[in-house]
Amino acid sequence: MKFIKTPVKGMNDFLPSDMKLRDYVIALIKETYAGFGFSPIETPCVEHIENLSGRQGGENEKLIFKILKRGEKLQLDGDVKEEDLVDSGLRYDLTVPLSRYYANNRNELPSPFKALQIGNVWRADRPQKGRFRQFTQCDIDILGDSTNLAETELILATTTLLGKLGFRNFRVRINDRRILKAMALSCGFPEDSLDQVYIILDKMDKIGLEGVIRELEKAGYADGAIQSYRVFFEDPDEGRSCREFCGGRLDGYLAPEVLDGLDQMTGCVRAAAGAEFDIVFDPTLVRGMSYYTGTIFEIEMAEFGSSVAGGGRYDEMIGKYCGEPVPACGFSIGFERIIAILKDRGFEVPCKVRKVAFLAEKKLSDEKRIAMFREAAQLRNEGTQVMIAARNKNAKFQKEKLRAEGYEEFKEFYRD
Amino acid sequence: MKFIKTPVKGMNDFLPSDMKLRDYVIALIKETYAGFGFSPIETPCVEHIENLSGRQGGENEKLIFKILKRGEKLQLDGDVKEEDLVDSGLRYDLTVPLSRYYANNRNELPSPFKALQIGNVWRADRPQKGRFRQFTQCDIDILGDSTNLAETELILATTTLLGKLGFRNFRVRINDRRILKAMALSCGFPEDSLDQVYIILDKMDKIGLEGVIRELEKAGYADGAIQSYRVFFEDPDEGRSCREFCGGRLDGYLAPEVLDGLDQMTGCVRAAAGAEFDIVFDPTLVRGMSYYTGTIFEIEMAEFGSSVAGGGRYDEMIGKYCGEPVPACGFSIGFERIIAILKDRGFEVPCKVRKVAFLAEKKLSDEKRIAMFREAAQLRNEGTQVMIAARNKNAKFQKEKLRAEGYEEFKEFYRD
Numbered sequence: 001m002k003f004i005k006t007p008v009k010g011m012n013d014f015l016p017s018d019m020k021l022r023d024y025v026i027a028l029i030k031e032t033y034a035g036f037g038f039s040p041i042e043t044p045c046v047e048h049i050e051n052l053s054g055r056q057g058g059e060n061e062k063l064i065f066k067i068l069k070r071g072e073k074l075q076l077d078g079d080v081k082e083e084d085l086v087d088s089g090l091r092y093d094l095t096v097p098l099s100r101y102y103a104n105n106r107n108e109l110p111s112p113f114k115a116l117q118i119g120n121v122w123r124a125d126r127p128q129k130g131r132f133r134q135f136t137q138c139d140i141d142i143l144g145d146s147t148n149l150a151e152t153e154l155i156l157a158t159t160t161l162l163g164k165l166g167f168r169n170f171r172v173r174i175n176d177r178r179i180l181k182a183m184a185l186s187c188g189f190p191e192d193s194l195d196q197v198y199i200i201l202d203k204m205d206k207i208g209l210e211g212v213i214r215e216l217e218k219a220g221y222a223d224g225a226i227q228s229y230r231v232f233f234e235d236p237d238e239g240r241s242c243r244e245f246c247g248g249r250l251d252g253y254l255a256p257e258v259l260d261g262l263d264q265m266t267g268c269v270r271a272a273a274g275a276e277f278d279i280v281f282d283p284t285l286v287r288g289m290s291y292y293t294g295t296i297f298e299i300e301m302a303e304f305g306s307s308v309a310g311g312g313r314y315d316e317m318i319g320k321y322c323g324e325p326v327p328a329c330g331f332s333i334g335f336e337r338i339i340a341i342l343k344d345r346g347f348e349v350p351c352k353v354r355k356v357a358f359l360a361e362k363k364l365s366d367e368k369r370i371a372m373f374r375e376a377a378q379l380r381n382e383g384t385q386v387m388i389a390a391r392n393k394n395a396k397f398q399k400e401k402l403r404a405e406g407y408e409e410f411k412e413f414y415r416d
Numbered sequence: 417m418k419f420i421k422t423p424v425k426g427m428n429d430f431l432p433s434d435m436k437l438r439d440y441v442i443a444l445i446k447e448t449y450a451g452f453g454f455s456p457i458e459t460p461c462v463e464h465i466e467n468l469s470g471r472q473g474g475e476n477e478k479l480i481f482k483i484l485k486r487g488e489k490l491q492l493d494g495d496v497k498e499e500d501l502v503d504s505g506l507r508y509d510l511t512v513p514l515s516r517y518y519a520n521n522r523n524e525l526p527s528p529f530k531a532l533q534i535g536n537v538w539r540a541d542r543p544q545k546g547r548f549r550q551f552t553q554c555d556i557d558i559l560g561d562s563t564n565l566a567e568t569e570l571i572l573a574t575t576t577l578l579g580k581l582g583f584r585n586f587r588v589r590i591n592d593r594r595i596l597k598a599m600a601l602s603c604g605f606p607e608d609s610l611d612q613v614y615i616i617l618d619k620m621d622k623i624g625l626e627g628v629i630r631e632l633e634k635a636g637y638a639d640g641a642i643q644s645y646r647v648f649f650e651d652p653d654e655g656r657s658c659r660e661f662c663g664g665r666l667d668g669y670l671a672p673e674v675l676d677g678l679d680q681m682t683g684c685v686r687a688a689a690g691a692e693f694d695i696v697f698d699p700t701l702v703r704g705m706s707y708y709t710g711t712i713f714e715i716e717m718a719e720f721g722s723s724v725a726g727g728g729r730y731d732e733m734i735g736k737y738c739g740e741p742v743p744a745c746g747f748s749i750g751f752e753r754i755i756a757i758l759k760d761r762g763f764e765v766p767c768k769v770r771k772v773a774f775l776a777e778k779k780l781s782d783e784k785r786i787a788m789f790r791e792a793a794q795l796r797n798e799g800t801q802v803m804i805a806a807r808n809k810n811a812k813f814q815k816e817k818l819r820a821e822g823y824e825e826f827k828e829f830y831r832d
Contacts, residue, residue: 002466003466003467003516003519003736003737004464004466004467004516005516005519005520005737006520007459007460007516007520008460008462008463008464008504011460011462012458012460013457013458013459013460013517013520013521014457014458014459015457015521015524015525016455016456016457016525018458019455019456019457019458020455020456022458023446023456027443030439034769034801035796035799035800035801035802036796036801036802036803036804037773037801037802037803037804039432039435039436039821040432040435040436040439041429041430041431041432041435042428042429042430042434042435042438043423043429043430044423044424044427044428044429044550045461045536045550046424046427046481046506046538046549046550047424048420048424050418050419050420051419051420065462065483065484065486065504066483066484066486067481067482067483067484067506068481068482068483068484068498068501068502070481070540074498076496076497076498080492080496081492082484082490082492085484085501086484088424088481090461090462090483100419100420100421100423101429103419103421104421104422104423104429105429105431108431109431109432110817110818110820110821111817112805112806114803120461122462124486133462134460134461134462145805145806146806147776147778147806149776149804149805149806152789153804156789156793160796264782264785267782267786268782268785268786268789271786271789271790272786272789272790272792272793273793274793274797320419321419321421353450357453360563360565362563366680366683366684369680369684370683370684370687370688373568373572373684373687373688374687374688376688377572377688377689377690380451380452380576381690383451384451385450385451385452385453386451386452386453387452387453387530388452388453388565388569389453389528389561389565390528390561390562390563390565401526401527402526404526405455405526
């Protein structure tokens with residue numbers, strides 16, 4: 001059978017230079033979130049097909065890599081249907097596995113449970129620049145904390161991480177699903193139209209306010225509702241607190257503690273942040289997934305069009321799987337985007353290790369050979385990285401290549 | 417659709433306590449092999465079905481998790497055959513992906529190329545104690561070095577790793593496929609019977625010498641060959657060098673440099689080893705895979721029946737995929753076995769981090785709240801791990817649970 005040298009479409013081989021950066025960022029993620037009390041967890045890459053299908057109803061479910069049944073369970077006679085052929089699939093996010101994990105293991109987990117999950121996910125998406133079919137996601141979640149300590153910690157931890165990676169002047173946008181709901185209801189949009197209204201509002205970045213208005217009109221909403229809605233977004237002043245933004249406009253539609261909470265989080269984040277960044281209230285922030293129930297947030301960098309991290313509170317999802325209510329709040333970090341930005345910026349991984357190459361001529365005597373390995377062992381014990389290789393006849397070229405790998409010292413071992 | 421709480425059969429959820437050990441061992445693996453000049457690489461978990469099937473012909477190929485084609489490529493009308501339904505599968509080892517990786521990227525890789533690959537592999541095996549359907553493998557390989565510096569470095573690096581994990585008195589068994597061949601041919605076994613003879617010899621551990629003899633007889637080999645073969649294995653003296661073992665018995669069947677090489681590696685490993693272990697020549701060592709061409713080795717621990725690591729030289733495999741000869745030698749470490757042994761031994765991950773829990777009463781004033789987050793930030797900056805959580809009414813129970821997670825200091829923040 002033929003052998004195919006390139007990776008499967010949309011998936012990547014990582015060279016040592018790629019790995020150096022990826023490993024560095026992963027180590028920094030683990031270290032930073034550990035400082036905030038997050039514990040790493042791991043779930044299988046393969047999930048029951050039942051758990052992957054018919055959940056969030058979103059685009060992701062169309063993109064599942066499905067796994068064929070095996071042995072007698074695979075029936076190919078008669079009328080064959082796709083759903084009868086598969087029993088599992090590759091996870092397309094880390095949220096479904098986290099829900100299953102918590103439902104399965106909650107008796108053994110602390111409360112609140114602060115989880116860090118770094119792992120690959122798969123989507124049979126059309127590959128394009130920066131979008132892959134296998135990619136690493138990094139999710140942090142706090143389960144079992146209904147207070148806004150959770151949101152504050154998630155934002156502080158994530159901005160601390162970005163600061164350690166050398167990012168400055170990024171922007172945290174924050175909003176609350178309950179404010180989105182209050183705005184729409186106060187204008188007279190019917191309760192069952194909320195999801196569609198949010199989807200249209202979410203396009204503000206791309207099509208502007210006039211575009212949003214046009215789409216609401218096209219969807220057939222009442223003119224009065226649309227005109228009232230417009231007023232909320234006409235003044236894009238970003239300096240306002242959510243309380244200033246709302247004024248009294250949402251009275252009767254919004255519990256006052258929502259505004260208190262948002263202002264409180266924003267204040268704490270500003271006061272305790274270790275990095276330089278803005279945190280702004282943004283009434284146009286929607287976040288795609290329908291499972292959010294409260295605060296939502298996103299981090300964006302001017303250098304990179306879209307967001308590098310996003311998340312929010314989703315108090316109802318985990319409970320559906322557990323059978324008891326579990327408040328939850330999480331942040332998903334765009335690991336691949338962060339790697340791409342760091343590469344674009346020519347980020348250099350800090351490396352303080354001494355690297356020495358030993359080049360051994362062929363047919364070295366046993367005595368010299370043993371002395372060489374002993375010397376290498378001694379250096380390695382002291383923390384030096386030692387590469388032992390057979391010395392090529394053209395050692396000049398060999399050394400050049402080793403220098404490119406970071407070996408700056410050489411020691412040659414000759415036969416006599 | 418129903419939601420299934422347990423993981424897919426044979427796959428694992430890892431709790432924070434599991435992850436602590438796994439992350440520690442992985443970090444130690446990376447650090448140790450880096451000291452020997454190994455660079456981490458990563459390949460996709462999904463491989464072309466063509467690359468997974470019809471290669472080594474072994475058991476692994478029967479155990480592939482196959483991935484269904486998508487969209488128009490999936491044809492379910494008419495006579496449906498399994499091979500037409502799939503285009504890829506989950507990798508069952510790291511060797512096939514390494515071969516593809518090297519063939520695809522060799523112009524950008526140094527020579528020799530010393531690779532460390534840690535990743536999950538999947539086998540639809542019958543799950544049993546210690547055998548999983550998703551498990552982590554750890555392979556180190558040196559490509560492009562035909563000298564026995566490669567074998568020596570692989571064994572030194574791997575025994576150094578085991579020593580750092582606290583293992584003592586393990587045993588490295590070493591042999592050479594060319595010695596196995598010379599033994600069989602010198603006894604008169606026909607050349608085309610070698611694979612079967614090796615498979616039978618490989619059972620020595622389980623069925624003993626008499627069992628091996630019986631199976632050779634049952635397979636119909638000539639009595640003279642079998643009786644000559646028996647003589648090689650009658651004296652199980654493990655102290656002998658391979659030269660002492662062979663005496664003059666293999667003259668004419670074996671190139672003398674094979675014995676020189678084995679003795680040389682053994683000597684260097686003994687002289688430069690940082691850990692306490694035995695390295696012994698074992699003429700009954702076979703290693704299952706048919707791709708080995710020279711030295712083979714295995715590390716076993718008395719505490720755990722079978723081997724914890726194994727490998728050898730496979731000079732012909734990579735070349736088949738590259739179109740040019742590439743000498744290669746590798747070691748595969750039984751990551752899950754090592755984890756299981758460490759757990760059995762009650763291994764404690766060294767941890768020197770100070771861990772403090774802040775317990776905040778609900779409705780803390782903004783001022784107190786900000787002071788708390790600032791204090792946490794300060795401590796985190798200094799390397800302390802700080803967990804912030806809402807204080808339960810029953811803080812005694814809460815503290816007990818936090819103590820179990822390693823938090824030994826507590827600070828409580830009250831409303832007034």
